[in-house]
Amino acid sequence: MHEDVKGVAAAALFSGLYPDELERLLSHATVRTLKGHEALFAEGDKAEAFYFLLAGAMRLYRLSRDGDEKVIEIIVPGQTFAEAAVFLGGRYPVSAAAVSDARLVEIPLRDFTRILKDNSGMALRMLAGLSMRLHQLINDVQALTLETAGQRVASYLLEQCPPEGNSGDVHIPVHKNVMASRLGVKAETFSRVLASLRDRGLISVAGTDIHVADREGLRRWRDTAGGGRA
Amino acid sequence: MHEDVKGVAAAALFSGLYPDELERLLSHATVRTLKGHEALFAEGDKAEAFYFLLAGAMRLYRLSRDGDEKVIEIIVPGQTFAEAAVFLGGRYPVSAAAVSDARLVEIPLRDFTRILKDNSGMALRMLAGLSMRLHQLINDVQALTLETAGQRVASYLLEQCPPEGNSGDVHIPVHKNVMASRLGVKAETFSRVLASLRDRGLISVAGTDIHVADREGLRRWRDTAGGGRA
DNA sequence: CGATGTGTTGATGTGCGTCAATAGAAGTGG
DNA sequence: CCACTTCTATTGACGCACATCAACACATCG
Numbered sequence: 001m002h003e004d005v006k007g008v009a010a011a012a013l014f015s016g017l018y019p020d021e022l023e024r025l026l027s028h029a030t031v032r033t034l035k036g037h038e039a040l041f042a043e044g045d046k047a048e049a050f051y052f053l054l055a056g057a058m059r060l061y062r063l064s065r066d067g068d069e070k071v072i073e074i075i076v077p078g079q080t081f082a083e084a085a086v087f088l089g090g091r092y093p094v095s096a097a098a099v100s101d102a103r104l105v106e107i108p109l110r111d112f113t114r115i116l117k118d119n120s121g122m123a124l125r126m127l128a129g130l131s132m133r134l135h136q137l138i139n140d141v142q143a144l145t146l147e148t149a150g151q152r153v154a155s156y157l158l159e160q161c162p163p164e165g166n167s168g169d170v171h172i173p174v175h176k177n178v179m180a181s182r183l184g185v186k187a188e189t190f191s192r193v194l195a196s197l198r199d200r201g202l203i204s205v206a207g208t209d210i211h212v213a214d215r216e217g218l219r220r221w222r223d224t225a226g227g228g229r230a
Numbered sequence: 231m232h233e234d235v236k237g238v239a240a241a242a243l244f245s246g247l248y249p250d251e252l253e254r255l256l257s258h259a260t261v262r263t264l265k266g267h268e269a270l271f272a273e274g275d276k277a278e279a280f281y282f283l284l285a286g287a288m289r290l291y292r293l294s295r296d297g298d299e300k301v302i303e304i305i306v307p308g309q310t311f312a313e314a315a316v317f318l319g320g321r322y323p324v325s326a327a328a329v330s331d332a333r334l335v336e337i338p339l340r341d342f343t344r345i346l347k348d349n350s351g352m353a354l355r356m357l358a359g360l361s362m363r364l365h366q367l368i369n370d371v372q373a374l375t376l377e378t379a380g381q382r383v384a385s386y387l388l389e390q391c392p393p394e395g396n397s398g399d400v401h402i403p404v405h406k407n408v409m410a411s412r413l414g415v416k417a418e419t420f421s422r423v424l425a426s427l428r429d430r431g432l433i434s435v436a437g438t439d440i441h442v443a444d445r446e447g448l449r450r451w452r453d454t455a456g457g458g459r460a
Numbered sequence: 461c462g463a464t465g466t467g468t469t470g471a472t473g474t475g476c477g478t479c480a481a482t483a484g485a486a487g488t489g490g
Numbered sequence: 491c492c493a494c495t496t497c498t499a500t501t502g503a504c505g506c507a508c509a510t511c512a513a514c515a516c517a518t519c520g
Contacts, residue, residue, distance in 0.1 A: 087361035131317035
């Protein structure tokens with residue numbers, strides 16, 4: 001077993017597995033590396049493995065009939081993804097590609113289902129994980145229908161911003177166009193919203209590092225204005 | 231145990247439970263009735279039970295800061311809902327209210343968690359259920375960002391329409407404004423889209439009963455036009 | 461230093477929400 | 491059974507938030 005594979009033990013999903021179970025699960029796991037914009041799998045592909053991200057970043061996305069793309073989720077190191085494919089007729093419900101050079105552990109689903117059956121603790125942890133993802137998606141649906149572009153961006157900054165004090169830093173782990181898609185906004189609009197917030201003195205932007213200067217003011221802006229592009 | 235409670239056995243979630251397990255799960259279950267627009271629980275409420283719908287219809291929804299409502303899911307008889315609350319810090323992630331007089335079985339979560347731990351089959355069935363809901367929400371997110379109002383309405387009609395032949399009937403189980411919210415569209419727009427499809431001879435509408443006259447034409451309209459209000 | 465990709469900013473268009481008026485449908489009471 | 495209220499649905503006029511199209515600034519890299 002590759003040394004990297006042991007990093008998987010860090011995943012919340014696997015906490016509580018007995019060493020021999022972990023061994024069994026990872027016995028056929030392999031480490032893969034992807035570069036740049038390399039694809040990992042496509043929506044509808046037969047699902048034979050799920051993944052744990054060690055380094056880099058991944059985007060999970062859907063394509064429309066005419067090729068437009070919506071990023072459903074951004075995966076950062078320490079997260080597992082595509083576990084739910086086991087229960088979806090063995091097909092991936094989204095496409096996955098690297099957004100920067102990535103290293104990940106590929107774990108065959110075959111072993112996984114067997115262990116899930118035997119280990120109710122693991123099944124419960126997976127239930128907890130899926131429930132949280134469900135909750136996240138409900139938030140997204142609500143935000144997409146009931147909030148403006150500006151409000152979604154502001155909410156993202158607020159929830160990423162460390163809760164101490166009235167200011168803090170947010171690092172965007174991917175290119176801005178990817179984050180824009182994740183937030184359900186065109187890249188141009190994303191840029192304009194950030195510019196507008198900057199001009200108000202609420203934030204300052206340096207590439208993918210954003211400093212929230214006035215947390216409370218940002219929250220107030222979201223809850224009162226937030227619409228339009230002014 | 232009330233006679234109605236035994237109807238719960240029909241739920242896919244409970245198939246495969248041994249009779250004594252089912253008995254245990256339902257020993258503290260009660261039947262509740264709601265009328266008209268009565269509320270069942272609100273987002274953020276402490277979750278002490280989940281539900282199986284026997285008759286009527288429910289809407290699960292989110293409210294924005296200024297009181298606008300987005301229907302996340304419409305529940306029809308035979309479905310369970312709010313099971314996932316167990317794993318979300320014991321709080322409901324959405325609000326629930328009846329859309330028409332409803333009868334439902336209320337099952338305490340306390341018993342549920344105990345049984346989940348013991349019965350890995352049930353845990354796996356719940357994983358399957360959550361996975362499907364996850365998939366559904368991913369579809370919603372994609373549709374809300376990459377499709378127009380018209381395309382979403384058309385897609386709904388197409389997926390509800392029985393697959394035999396080139397025509398079929400769709401029954402909307404709730405008032406049109408509720409269905410409109412579910413589809414992420416204002417009631418006025420929903421009305422306009424249906425009128426437009428009617429004028430094209432693709433469908434005919436009688437209250438909440440819609441006859442799809444030209445399934446293939448509807449699909450083509452969605453994939454080519456679908457935008458604007460023309 | 462040209463080439464390629466990412467981000468910003470401006471001008472313009474449009475899908476759909478909003479507001480408002482009307483028409484049906486359904487429920488209520490005498 | 492029919493006036494009257496109330497609610498849902500439809501249709502029109504208008505405005506706005508955001509997409510689109512396009513030009514340009516900047517960075518990165520061979």
